[in-house]
Amino acid sequence: MFRKIFYGISLLALLVIAGGYGFLRTKLPQRSGEIKLSGLKSKVDVVFDKWGIPHIEAANEQDAYHALGYLNAQDRIFQLELMVRVAHGRLSEMLGEATLDVDRYFRTLGIQRFAKKYAAEHFRNNPPKIQKALKAYLSGLNSFVASGPTPIEFTLLGIPKREYSLVDLVSISAYMSYTFTNAVRQDPLVSYIHKKLGSNYLKDLAIYWPEGDTQIKVSKKDAAEDLELAALFAEMDNLLDLIPPFFGSNSWVVSGSRTKSGKVILANDPHIGYAAPATWYEAHLKTPDWELYGHHLAGIPFAILGHNHRMAWGVTMLQNDDLDYYREQANPENPDQVRFGNHWEDLKIIEETISVKGKVDVPLRIRISRHGPIINDVLESVGKTESQPVALAWQMLSNFENSMEQVFYELSHSESLADTQAAVSKLHAPGLNINYGDAEGNIAWWAAARLLIRPSHVNSFIILDGAGGRDEVLGYRDFSANPQAVNPWSGIVFNGNNQPGDVGNGLEPGYYAPEERAHRMSQLLDPDKFDWTAADMRQIQLDTKHPRISNFRQHFMKVISESSVRSEVFRQAAEVFKNWEGVHEKNALGPTIFHRLFYHLSISIFADEIEEKGTLVLLNSSLIDKSMPLLLNNPQSPWWDNLQTPDKLENQQEILQTAWVNAVQSLEEDYGPDVNTWNWGRIHTLEIQHLLGRKKPLNLIFNIGPFAVPGSKGVINQIRHKYGPKELKVSSGPSTRRVIDFGDAENSTGISPTGQSGYFFDQHYQDQTPLYLAGKSRRQIINLDRIPGNK
DSSP states (O other), X not given: OHHHHHHHHHHHHHHHHHHHHHHHHTTSOOOSSOOOOTTOSSOEEEEEOTTOOEEEEESSHHHHHHHHHHHHHHHHHHHHHHHHHHHHTOSHHHHOGGGHHHHHHHHHHTHHHHHHHIIIIIGGGSOHHHHHHHHHHHHHHHHHHHHSOOOHHHHHHTOOOOOOOHHHHHHHHHHHHHTTOOHHHHHHHHHHHHHHHOHHHHTTSOSSOOTTSOOBOOOOOOTHHHHHHHHHHHHHHHHHTTSOOEEEEEEEEEOGGGBTTSSOEEEEEEEEEOOSSOSOEEEEEEETTEEEEEEEOTTOOSOSEEEOSSEEEEEEEOOBOOEEEEEOXXXXXXXXXXXXXXXXXXXXXXXXXXXOTTSOOEEEEEEEOSSOBBOTTTSHHHHHHOSSXXXXXXXXXXXXXXXXXXXXXXXXXXXXXHHHHHHHTTOOXXXXXXXXXXXXXXXXXXXXXXXXXXXXXOOTTSOEESSSSTTSOOEEOOGGGSOEEESOTTSEEEESSOOBOOSSSOOOOBOOOOTHHHHHHHHHSOTTOOOBOHHHHHHHHTOOBOTTHHHHHGGGHHHHHHHTTSOHHHHHHHHHHHHOOSBOOTTOSHHHHHHHHHHHHHHHHHHHHHHHHHHHHHHTSSHHHHHHHHHHTOTTOGGGSOTTOTTOOOOHHHHHHHHHHHHHHHHXXXXXXXXXXXXXXXXXXXXXXXXXXXXXXXXHHHOEEEEEXXXXXXXXXXXXXXXXXXXXXXXXXXXXXEEEXXXXXXXXXXXXXXXXXXXXXXXXXXXTHHHHHTTOOEXXXXXXXXXXXXX
């Protein structure tokens, strides 16, 4: 009897498993056979390579983009849906009240309002061929919505499929541009320091580019409310990690005069937050008169990175300052008016309702000044502490002449250096470094953005005065005055999000990355080497040496020596740290000690002035990395004194001693007394998360990892973590590692951290992860004859 019951249960379990397996297979992307799409003018052939990347061959461009839209949707429709919901402030419909603050903020910011106005009034200003291509892509997306299977995420979250519109696609572009902005986090913190502590404290922070640090070479022609605001944006970043934000990048181009092949080589690895699915959707498009291998974002038809046999371009974030806060002056008689000059102006009022899953709808009242939306009303802690309205002014949402679709369409269709420069010149926001190389031997770099002209007295890194009229933007520079370098005599252009050089207008203010990566590139890209190969470039992309460790370490030599007598652990730690060369490989011990020391040093210096939450905001920004050398070289800085001990004036050596002791003791508590087990890979780990994988046990199904990984901030292989008191969870890193050698353009290489597919049950969901972790690449095929047939 028992045996019959056992067999019965086993059979039932097998049937359930088989049924589940069969159900999951119905959700797989179609990669063979025939799909009939209405709207195609001619037959389109699609060949998938071994990594699931589509190679689309069409008789005309509109059909190519139509097919791309369909294929992009079948792999990434939930990724697209998620970005639209964030941009429009509609996450709470899907995820409940945990994301209500994010929805309030993005509705107030107004990406959807901008997109609606742009789609209705300004999209038609694009050339007809661009309008047709984008509409063809949109038609392909919606063909999949209408006829394709419902993705598993839609089913599990209980959200319906829907048709997408031009407004949605414009919103995605604007949201991805928002992830480029650092001002939202840094400006409130700097304002807090300025108001509470004064200019003596501010001058020791590297708000402006430190003198002597590596620049991109050019060719010449009290208030606690601000601290709360900075901390809130940092918390919001944690929520928004479900959509990968951009953090930084590397890119360089070497002319044929310095390569073994005699042809240009371009390398580019944009650094973006890790997530499943990965950021880029790769596709190869070919028509009788045009061809491109491109890296696309879900919902954006025109490649952001691309190459063909004739040319290639790469991008990194420029990080210029195009977002400001203005503190308005409210009318005490009417809170819906603010002063400008000598008169009161009415705020624009918009009433909206936010739907919240499982809860009652939440009303939202949005107020907008001439500078932008008032954010006090939507961020509760700011509303409690800020006595005056604070408006957010972002150039992206006030500039309707900015056509990102035209810029990237024209880039992908460039037939010359002049074509590329003309396309780049049309980009107003977000600011990008665009590197370029071609088969004719040209190399170039442009700082692509509409750069602001501000009054000379304005410090754009603090909250500005919105009432007096003296802090207003005066105008914009002509593109010809932007930093750029075209065919420089050195034969090399490179950047790592560092400060562009001065072209005659002074250094452009921005939130540039510290110089370490750019400095290391300048070391490795030896100007006396004339036989560079693609393999050399791939090796540089994997470099993990921090070039400034010795500068940092020299300030600790005395305290390290004095502390060595405390115990065997301190002696071993001292020996490791003194002999470490700055390399961040998985088995290294030095990085574990360095980053724990950096954390405790930062807490010891800053927490008494800006609290622990302000210090964490600073720790996870680039400002602290640029500022720490200044502080270490200035023992007289007021930051060294601990304000919590008013009867004592601490000095630099005391703070360094405290940081070193706390770092070593905490490592011993966390990982034991054997320093030889403090491997970097034990602490520095990567788990690539899917939205649904944030809840256990779904992490076992949807997430990829965790893995021990090399790299860190400040090194070329910038696999970057967020700071905390213990383990360092990796949050961002190279989203691809592209190398294009025009001596062999058909064998260019790249890689994805995960895979091409957004569906966890698909073989291409994480099939590239082992290669990525091993530092290897795969071919980016642009010769269809090299792909085994699967038409």
